[in-house]
Amino acid sequence: MAASHPSTEMAASPMVRPTVQELAAAGAEEPPRQYVLPEQDRHGDLLAADEFPEPIPLVDLSRLTDADEAERLRAALQTWGFFLATNHGIEDSLMDAMTSVSREFFRQPAEERQKCSNLVDGNGKDYQVEGYGSDKVVSDDQVLNWSDRLHLRVEPEDERNFAKWPSHPESFRDVLQEYASRIKKIRDLVLRSIAKLLEIDEDYFVNQISNKAPGFARFNYYPPCPRPDLVLGLRAHSDGGLLTILFNDDTVGGLQVQRDGRWYNVPAKPHTLLINLADCLEVSIYYIQTYSLD
Numbered sequence: 001m002a003a004s005h006p007s008t009e010m011a012a013s014p015m016v017r018p019t020v021q022e023l024a025a026a027g028a029e030e031p032p033r034q035y036v037l038p039e040q041d042r043h044g045d046l047l048a049a050d051e052f053p054e055p056i057p058l059v060d061l062s063r064l065t066d067a068d069e070a071e072r073l074r075a076a077l078q079t080w081g082f083f084l085a086t087n088h089g090i091e092d093s094l095m096d097a098m099t100s101v102s103r104e105f106f107r108q109p110a111e112e113r114q115k116c117s118n119l120v121d122g123n124g125k126d127y128q129v130e131g132y133g134s135d136k137v138v139s140d141d142q143v144l145n146w147s148d149r150l151h152l153r154v155e156p157e158d159e160r161n162f163a164k165w166p167s168h169p170e171s172f173r174d175v176l177q178e179y180a181s182r183i184k185k186i187r188d189l190v191l192r193s194i195a196k197l198l199e200i201d202e203d204y205f206v207n208q209i210s211n212k213a214p215g216f217a218r219f220n221y222y223p224p225c226p227r228p229d230l231v232l233g234l235r236a237h238s239d240g241g242l243l244t245i246l247f248n249d250d251t252v253g254g255l256q257v258q259r260d261g262r263w264y265n266v267p268a269k270p271h272t273l274l275i276n277l278a279d280c281l282e283v284s285i286y287y288i289q290t291y292s293l294d
Helices: 020-026 067-079 092-107 110-116 172-197 204-209 279-290
Strands: 058-060 082-086 131-133 148-155 215-221 243-247 256-259 262-265 273-277
Touching: 020 110, 058 067, 067 082, 067 172, 092 148, 092 172, 092 215, 092 243, 110 131, 148 172, 172 204, 172 215, 172 243, 172 273
Parallel strands: 058 082
Antiparallel strands: 082 273, 131 148, 148 215, 243 273, 256 262
């Protein structure tokens, strides 16, 4: 008798699609076609990324007033565009708590996670940025990421949509609010340090942000895939905005960055933040270096 396997096709109707977690739990031997990369896009260099030929720069955020450490920051941003931040002021216990509550959220039953769904009225047609779910489908030939996410606005504080913030685990909201407040301080410290390196007013970038600038916390979850060679957890991209401050799960790894046309694995270091110079800040720095602000 032939073995029967779960279907690997998803309904073509615009109804609610299963999350990637649900697809993984179904035990299919192949990912649905909507997640499979075209053969020409299956970059072997992504799957077999190299280790960095030199260590990623480490910047001690507690010493940025020191000239040598400030120069270390300058070199990191000029040659790499990102760096690993140590002594950033977030206690190990808070980072561990943030990891714990995020894992607990994704381990909950689907019906509990769907209380934070990013689909409006659960109809599968209307999508919003905030909430839990997967990619917005904009075309039939779109290749989807093999990941789910929880995307929440944390800034400005008075615009937080708590209807999308998980109520379980019970400590999730308190932990995220405290973590977000610490991240905001790190953001402002780094922006002021960059401004001083550019020899402009140290509050230049901070003042440009204003109190209404949006800030988001995004939690990515990558379920096991039966054919990881056919999918990507998150496609190659550049970050918009000013800064991305990334806290990586040090038990998993998987983060890769491109430098000089080659992809490299980013080592996962416990309780360390990866800070990436995003597109808008790169453009601003280029403009300041090229044209006078006067």
